[in-house]
Amino acid sequence: MAGFNDYLKFARHLFIKENTLPLYLVFFITERCVAQCKHCLLGEKRTGLTELTIAEIEKISQSLGRILFLLPTGGEPFLREDIAEIVSIFYRNNKTANVGIPTNGFFTERIVSAVENILQGCPDLDLAIDVSFDGVGEKHDIIRNVPGLFEKASTTYRELADLKKHYPKLNLNVGVTVSRYNQDHLEELYHYLTRTLGVITINHLLVRGNPADKDSIGVDPNKYEAFSKLLENGAKNQTLVGYHNYAFSDFVNAVRIVRQEVINNITRTDKQQLPCYAGSLGGVLLSNGDLYPCELLDKKIGNLREVDYDFKKLWFSARNHEIKAWIKESGCHCTYECFLTLSVFFTPTSFQHVLRQYMSLKYNRLLKKC
Numbered sequence: 001m002a003g004f005n006d007y008l009k010f011a012r013h014l015f016i017k018e019n020t021l022p023l024y025l026v027f028f029i030t031e032r033c034v035a036q037c038k039h040c041l042l043g044e045k046r047t048g049l050t051e052l053t054i055a056e057i058e059k060i061s062q063s064l065g066r067i068l069f070l071l072p073t074g075g076e077p078f079l080r081e082d083i084a085e086i087v088s089i090f091y092r093n094n095k096t097a098n099v100g101i102p103t104n105g106f107f108t109e110r111i112v113s114a115v116e117n118i119l120q121g122c123p124d125l126d127l128a129i130d131v132s133f134d135g136v137g138e139k140h141d142i143i144r145n146v147p148g149l150f151e152k153a154s155t156t157y158r159e160l161a162d163l164k165k166h167y168p169k170l171n172l173n174v175g176v177t178v179s180r181y182n183q184d185h186l187e188e189l190y191h192y193l194t195r196t197l198g199v200i201t202i203n204h205l206l207v208r209g210n211p212a213d214k215d216s217i218g219v220d221p222n223k224y225e226a227f228s229k230l231l232e233n234g235a236k237n238q239t240l241v242g243y244h245n246y247a248f249s250d251f252v253n254a255v256r257i258v259r260q261e262v263i264n265n266i267t268r269t270d271k272q273q274l275p276c277y278a279g280s281l282g283g284v285l286l287s288n289g290d291l292y293p294c295e296l297l298d299k300k301i302g303n304l305r306e307v308d309y310d311f312k313k314l315w316f317s318a319r320n321h322e323i324k325a326w327i328k329e330s331g332c333h334c335t336y337e338c339f340l341t342l343s344v345f346f347t348p349t350s351f352q353h354v355l356r357q358y359m360s361l362k363y364n365r366l367l368k369k370c
């Protein structure tokens with residue numbers, strides 16, 4: 001995992017208002033997918049243009065500084081046959097320490113083989129794979145519009161769990177997208193995941209933005225919070241031991257608990273709770289080279305193909321400066337978990353709260369040992 005000094009370096013950049021390159025990059029490496037999920041956000045962001053090639057990605061990566069966290073996403077990221085090569089470019093050029101890849105789990109063989117290639121090519125990398133589950137059995141298949149996907153995703157999870165026995169740097173997670181279509185079945189899903197599949201980390205995402213099926217949004221806050229509480233209790237009672245391979249697993253879980261409180265407050269008040277660092281500490285690259293502060297805002301910074309793949313040229317441009325000012329002045333807010341992690345970590349008031357939660361988790365762990 002990244003060293004604490006790295007975080008301090010980024011914090012210094014941020015707090016003294018120096019220009020900083022992103023430490024967190026969400027990279028939509030492809031738009032292609034076999035599923036048609038009701039909650040999919042890609043709809044409006046689909047560019048229909050050619051994906052960046054390996055040679056183009058190499059140039060972009062060389063123009064970047066250190067990227068601590070990379071999220072290659074999509075579409076279904078494992079549809080890119082060169083996914084292991086993409087990760088290794090960032091590992092090599094940008095000293096990327098953590099990579100998280102979501103997958104719908106459809107292509108078991110291809111996924112397991114690519115994950116093993118990544119682990120072998122990047123031996124010091126903390127790699128997290130999040131297999132998506134939104135319901136048990138047919139409920140999952142209906143939400144994702146792929147018959148048989150639930151069984152395939154379960155098989156993929158099991159095979160990755162076998163692989164994990166040989167690769168301690170692999171963290172295997174489940175991602176649950178909470179929408180109006182599954183809000184009444186989340187407890188059933190939790191029990192399937194923890195009791196039948198043996199899942200030890202569940203990341204839940206609240207449907208947001210402009211999903212393919214608009215009826216996905218409007219989740220009952222009480223049901224969402226009840227599921228969040230179930231996950232928090234799972235972390236506290238050690239059912240969900242979280243990123244247990246990480247040196248700072250309690251710390252990661254503490255950040256997640258505080259982030260959840262922030263999200264609950266946002267859903268309840270519909271107001272910004274913490275500053276957003278999209279466009280400074282976090283950025284989003286689409287598969288055709290379009291660069292955004294985040295994929296939810298319809299505010300493109302530019303396209304990397306048009307600036308000879310020079311990331312800094314766009315990142316430090318007047319256009320991005322303008323967008324960042326807008327984000328700040330408008331009090332822009334949303335429940336985007338990844339970007340809220342940055343907000344929680346790099347805002348002094350919430351960071352203090354993280355430290356308190358961390359102490360509490362440590363204390364619980366000690367009590368459990370006694």
Ligand code: SF4
Pocket residue numbers: 033034035036037039040041042074075076104144
């Ligand atoms: S949410 Fe993911 S898996 Fe579902 S259709 Fe969209 S890109 Fe594909």
Ligand code: SF4
Pocket residue numbers: 276277278293294295296297327332333334335336339
């Ligand atoms: S608050 Fe949300 S929508 Fe606004 S800039 Fe940040 S991540 Fe994007």
